[in-house]
Amino acid sequence: MHIVGISGSPRKQNTHYMLKTLLEATDQPFEIINLSELKIGSCNDCRSCHKDYKCILSDDMQTIYMKLEKADIIVLGSPTYFDNVSGIMKNFFDRTLPFYFSGKLINKKVILLTSANFGEYIEFDEKGQCKWHEDEKRSAKKCLQVMENYCDLIGLKVFEKIYALHDNGKSEKKKLIKIGKQL
Numbered sequence: 001m002h003i004v005g006i007s008g009s010p011r012k013q014n015t016h017y018m019l020k021t022l023l024e025a026t027d028q029p030f031e032i033i034n035l036s037e038l039k040i041g042s043c044n045d046c047r048s049c050h051k052d053y054k055c056i057l058s059d060d061m062q063t064i065y066m067k068l069e070k071a072d073i074i075v076l077g078s079p080t081y082f083d084n085v086s087g088i089m090k091n092f093f094d095r096t097l098p099f100y101f102s103g104k105l106i107n108k109k110v111i112l113l114t115s116a117n118f119g120e121y122i123e124f125d126e127k128g129q130c131k132w133h134e135d136e137k138r139s140a141k142k143c144l145q146v147m148e149n150y151c152d153l154i155g156l157k158v159f160e161k162i163y164a165l166h167d168n169g170k171s172e173k174k175k176l177i178k179i180g181k182q183l
């Protein structure tokens with residue numbers, strides 16, 4: 001079994017921690033692809049992939065297409081940006097259009113994760129709850145919903161989804177490991 005993790009964060013912090021923790025718990029071979037380190041242009045709607053299921057752009061996405069086809073399980077991780085996925089993750093979604101037409105990702109298992117954090121300096125209310133907790137939660141859930149909508153369209157089967165709020169994902173460590181072990 002081979003697992004491919006895709007990170008839509010330009011940093012190696014929260015999303016990266018979540019991906020790594022989950023993937024290491026699987027005891028299976030895995031790879032993390034950091035989209036920000038690669039040359040991936042944006043879809044120009046040339047429509048070639050509608051007919052021959054191939055993208056004509058020659059950039060790093062070509063290698064990712066092969067890796068996604070071979071993967072048994074895909075883990076998509078993005079920071080929450082404006083209640084949505086990051087721009088680089090959205091760009092990745094757009095570039096998977098050939099799979100929308102070929103159906104090659106249909107029924108592959110996917111796990112979705114996001115990290116949200118409204119405040120650099122955490123403020124706590126009188127109950128010891130982070131002041132932005134509910135806002136972050138709402139925001140993270142909206143991001144996961146965007147990811148789920150994408151998966152529905154492309155045919156990926158969502159196995160689990162998880163968000164982490166206002167820390168580096170460590171609060172969700174146990175849950176991440178549990179999901180990893182189930183794979």
Ligand SMILES: Cc1cc2nc3c(=O)[nH]c(=O)nc-3n(C[C@H](O)[C@H](O)[C@H](O)COP(=O)(O)O)c2cc1C
Nearest residue numbers: 009013014015079080081082083115116117118139
């Ligand atoms: C452009 C931008 C927009 C953001 N929008 C939100 C948001 O809508 N909701 C939220 O909770 N956090 C938001 N954040 C904070 C990030 O979600 C948070 O810092 C996240 O943990 C970063 O993950 P990373 O360390 O994996 O990059 C935003 C950050 C940036 C840079």
